[in-house]
Amino acid sequence: MMNQQNQQSQKIQNPETTVPKTPQMNERDFVNDQLTTEKYMTASYNVALNEASNEALYTDLATIFKETQDCQRNLYNLMFKNGWYALEAADQQKTQQAYQQFTGYKNQLPYGTQ
Numbered sequence: 001m002m003n004q005q006n007q008q009s010q011k012i013q014n015p016e017t018t019v020p021k022t023p024q025m026n027e028r029d030f031v032n033d034q035l036t037t038e039k040y041m042t043a044s045y046n047v048a049l050n051e052a053s054n055e056a057l058y059t060d061l062a063t064i065f066k067e068t069q070d071c072q073r074n075l076y077n078l079m080f081k082n083g084w085y086a087l088e089a090a091d092q093q094k095t096q097q098a099y100q101q102f103t104g105y106k107n108q109l110p111y112g113t114q
Contacts, residue, residue: 016083028084031075038072 019026025033045065052058079085 010089011086012089013086014081014083019084028079028082031079032084035072035075035079038068038075041068042072 019028042065045061045068049058049061049065052061076085
């Protein structure tokens with residue numbers, strides 16, 4: 001029981017760098033704003049890629065999408081490195097349950113498993 005509680009509360013995070021606690025935006029706030037914008041843009045480009053019927057337009061959008069996605073990943077890495085982005089450790093039991101659930105779904109697909 002104690003081990004399960006420790007695992008559930010475990011955060012994956014680097015030590016946070018000091019940022020001033022002021023009403024003004026600090027470096028972490030600006031990077032977080034950029035990261036949020038890049039996430040929104042990649043989601044929007046993804047929709048545009050799914051809807052593009054013109055091949056040249058699709059190719060251009062795919063290039064822009066890749067650049068935007070790379071920028072998003074670099075911002076995430078910067079935030080994580082500075083301790084500004086924390087992740088929750090996955091609960092092993094819940095992960096196994098989800099795997100079994102989706103394996104069951106896969107077995108129900110009409111085209112079989114490969």
